[in-house]
Amino acid sequence: MIELRQQLADLHQLLVTSGLVVWTAGNVSARVPGEDLLLIKPSGVPYEDLTAESMVLCDLDGKPVQDGLKPSSDVYAHAYVYRQRPDVSGVVHTHSTYATAWAARGEPIPCVLTAMADEFGGEIPVGPFALIGGDDIGRGIVATLAGHRSPAVLMRNHGVFTIGRTAREAVKAAVMCEDVARTVHISRQLGTPDKIAPDDVDRLYDRYQNVYGQGVR
Secondary structure (H helix, E strand, C coil), X not given: CHHHHHHHHHHHHHHHHCCCCCCCCCEEEEECCCCCEEEECECCCCHHHCCXXXXXXXXXXXXXXXXXXXXXXXXXXXXXXHHHXXXXXXXXXXXXXXHHHHHHHCCCECXXXXXXXXXXXXXXXXECCCCCCCCHHHHHHHHHHCCCCCCEEEECCCEEEEEECCHHHHHHHHHHHHHHHHHXXXXXXXXXXXXXXXXXXXXXXXXXXXXXXXXXC
């Protein structure tokens, strides 16, 4: 648990250095292996003050199981995802600029880049508008990503949520989501970008997921 707490604190700093968050917005959570528990960023605490000890331990209903700091207001959304998706062990939320601009428009990011095919296996979809503070956001995430290969969803008028087999994978998806959102936005200023053919998307996705790299993602 100590190691997971430190990893989570370090991943929050990665959100900062990647330019995905400002002030106290955004959060990363991780499922505790072998237990019905999660760790998540505390509510309203500046990133520079986050430590391994400040990560908040909650059950999978989003309720803290120890005295101390309050969890992020998004905890119920994260908890819902973990309850419904046993394959997910990391969830990230950001308001990163370009991806959130697409969310504000309620428009999916079309798959016009090989990097998108690699990481997302197609377009990045848009989820429904939902108020913060309950599990409605989590319900929207799960429903939208059902049947999608994308680990990222643009929640309408809100921002980005990403999932992963680990918290680090979810952070990677958030970084990549912002990168492609920016590039596709710029390409649209020059004209209409060409979508990649579905068969080619499938081939690119398979290669990246199963061949690329050294076997550790």
